[in-house]
Amino acid sequence: MSLIVMKFGGSSVGSTERMQRVAKRIIKTKEAGNRVVVVVSAMGDTTDDLIDQSKQLNPNPPAREMDMLLTTGEQISVALLSMTIHQLGSQAVSYTGWQAGIVTEAVHAKARISDIKPTRIFNALDEGNVVIVAGFQGMTEEGEITTLGRGGSDTTAVALAAAINADVCEIFTDVDGVYSTDPRVVKCARKLNSISYDEMLELAHLGAAVLHPRAVEYAKHNNVKLVVRSSFNENEGTTVKEEAVMEQGVVVSGIAFDKNVARISILGVEDVPGVLAKVFGALANNGIDVDIIVQSGVLEGKADFSFTLSSSDADRAIEVIEGIRNEVPFRETTSETNLVKVSIVGAGMVSNPGVAATMFDAISKLGVSIKMVSTSEIKCSCVIAAEPLNDVVRALHTAYGLDTAEQVFVGGPSERR
């Protein structure tokens, strides 16, 4: 007998038929002799509808009241799913986040889970119930209702799995698992049987549609075994765990990419201590995330440096930099948008020299110039122009031996919460 956490997203329970299919799958898992805890998101468009309603009354509502509003979405889901399980002849009990003992920090809209008190869950399991917990929500020590922000339901599932020491946390989605790259770009993308937490985090941009990075971090930290699998079939899915089984000859597990990248360069900066801290401190204070940073050598006491960030933040970032010109004198800024970042990811890279060289070679053979490079132990990223992205991804996928004979069909990514 295993203790299993099963997590279903909003699109999995978005209609009567889908709700019934999910209920049957849960009952089947229970009847196979397992103890089952289910985490579920708000159904289909519920959250968007609630947000629309609120905007009509207050375009900028207090976060506390928004949490009061939005948590009803998951409460509706859990109640209806429990009723459906009862209708199919099995036994279930639904809990809100606070009833399930999920305690969060005193922050609204993006609280972090600080504790889980699973007594009620264990009692309900002992009474023979499937336990259904509302994802995305919790309660502060003071009894305020909070939400966990994006990826919240995945995080709820992983945190619950850690708290009750579950054997596995299954994340159900509309694809078969985690792929070597986006199957919409590379038709012969390979479904990965297993992958490490770190690789999964690096593949986050591919994985965002199937697993939220925050949940992966939580799983890594608490050593929770994750399985990403389809809610439409019984295929095995992808296992995410600490020590992924290295597949024979596979050094690179996947190709990730990030669209809408911009580069900003600050030229002729006076090279005094603390310059970088001032620039990136100012950007961080304005909520602007910076990705790759490259500094060139210093010439005549002046330095050039460049960094990448999301295209949508580029204009604001330049304003911020101009705003600190008094503190950080420089000659000029230049910027370039319509870039992408493509990355090869693999836990085997660290022990295989020459992996990055294969990447540079494959890209240059396409006549594409590499604008920036960044490497870590398990990945190598290149910033290139957006236009040849698909060709580059396909070339890399082939170069690292990831192509399969089969072609995969995958629909659009589901909404995540």
Next chain:
Amino acid sequence: MSLIVMKFGGSSVGSTERMQRVAKRIIKTKEAGNRVVVVVSAMGDTTDDLIDQSKQLNPNPPAREMDMLLTTGEQISVALLSMTIHQLGSQAVSYTGWQAGIVTEAVHAKARISDIKPTRIFNALDEGNVVIVAGFQGMTEEGEITTLGRGGSDTTAVALAAAINADVCEIFTDVDGVYSTDPRVVKCARKLNSISYDEMLELAHLGAAVLHPRAVEYAKHNNVKLVVRSSFNENEGTTVKEEAVMEQGVVVSGIAFDKNVARISILGVEDVPGVLAKVFGALANNGIDVDIIVQSGVLEGKADFSFTLSSSDADRAIEVIEGIRNEVPFRETTSETNLVKVSIVGAGMVSNPGVAATMFDAISKLGVSIKMVSTSEIKCSCVIAAEPLNDVVRALHTAYGLDTAEQVFVGGPSERR
């Protein structure tokens, strides 16, 4: 400075405009120097929509899960109302039933409030907030979410008013107050300025559209001053309290009526001790409410008796009676449907002899026969055929001097919860 509880029903907050109007009224009350606690029901059709959704998945869902589902309706209302108040520049905080400290018995769908712990409400008031509490809901000592059943939001308002020792509990509705009779029947019906709890309870059938009887009972028991008033204007409304000011010369305060009454007679019952207890015990065990009971004299050891009940229960009641024929032998049953009960209600009746005689006289002058009579200290009820009901009500309204010069316009009764 007064401490005021204001209760708004679902139709009062059923649209963006209505929500804004309610918010303005609340802010105005607060800015007049009062401390304000608001109780609100689910918006418009929310509850019905949730019930419809659940029926598709389980036609007979567990009451516990239904409570989980339906309580989201009020949680949505309180969050949106709070946001609206913030948008209008004032300060508010919303609470679910459990956050407001409303503790109920461990019964689903129709729990009774067992305790209210108002610490959070007082703290929030002290911080300058309007406090908005979800009606119709509470939590058991074990942390299960419960609902209070029909009239639940009125009951929440009255119970909160009692717990925080409010100066008044204002129930907002779409009519100006409690009327001497249904203005749809008698155009010159009189709005009552004040009325006692007992009279209000007897007028329940008129009052059901403006105030739930259970809330009146709770108010009486806890001596909470109620005001029933319009959410559309600033008129004074009707005050319901222990000692209503008797209006000059008014002995009868109002004319109530109850449609869809049936009479069942059991003829030739053996007159042995405990017969009545057996019959009405069996009916009660089957959830059938009986109203007026009349027993004729005993002839040759056999008795006849008759009782009234809701028309919709008549067939089932006869089945129940036939089912206990072995224990309670009788000759036959007869029944009559399409009857009504009309009642005069007034705290002054007890000290004014001849009040009932005026009623019988007025009815007989219309050529209508009285089938059954029942009296108490503050009312006299007659069961008559349904067809002449409106004429009888108008005649009684005139006979007791209740007619006013003005004509009242009143829309249909609002949905109550």
